[in-house]
Amino acid sequence: EAGVTQFPSHSVIEKGQTVTLRCDPISGHDNLYWYRRVMGKEIKFLLHFVKESKQDESGMPNNRFLAERTGGTYSTLKVQPAELEDSGVYFCASSQGPAGVVTDTQYFGPGTRLTVL
Amino acid sequence: DQQVKQNSPSLSVQEGRISILNCDYTNSMFDYFLWYKKYPAEGPTFLISISSIKDKNEDGRFTVFLNKSAKHLSLHIVPSQPGDSAVYFCAALLPMRFGAGTRLTVKP
Known part of the structure; x- marks a missing residue:
């Protein structure tokens, strides 16, 4: 079974540009989460x-971030316009559910490293 | 605000010895805790979890201890192996809140 995949693995853009990250969850997983880790700090929901x-x-x-999951399959996270502080690693995770059940294990993708120059 | 804290950014132990990774939390509403392990260029992978109704959960070489009164949990790895070298994240639910991670290095 394929795991959670994310694309691209690495993106380098200039301040003010737009970037779209994509996450494909494990097939059949209703729950999809986005997280971000900045500068080796904690992973933030x-x-x-x-x-x-x-x-x-x-x-x-903030409202520069827009996430969508049309059709309930893959998800995109758009950052527009990107700022320097948006740099970090963006992780996606999915779980089978049901939502809100604490024992529902989340499976993480490899992350997208975003660098804003 | 950081509700889950891992105050040790790194830990180095000798192969075969015990590794103890610590985690503190501030939100008494958390009722489920997890440890994730992360290798470079990979996403975190689930390792072990514990419900707030328990004080210990064991899975092979890994044991998680929870002290609710102290709002503290720890991960014990016995015996430690070089392949355990990774960054370990403590997390609490809901929603998932992570600590900053502790980089464990197990020396042969």
């Missing part, structure tokens, strides 16, 4: 989808 609906987006830093 960004948002949580259940199928195509945003269950919790309390971690989204």
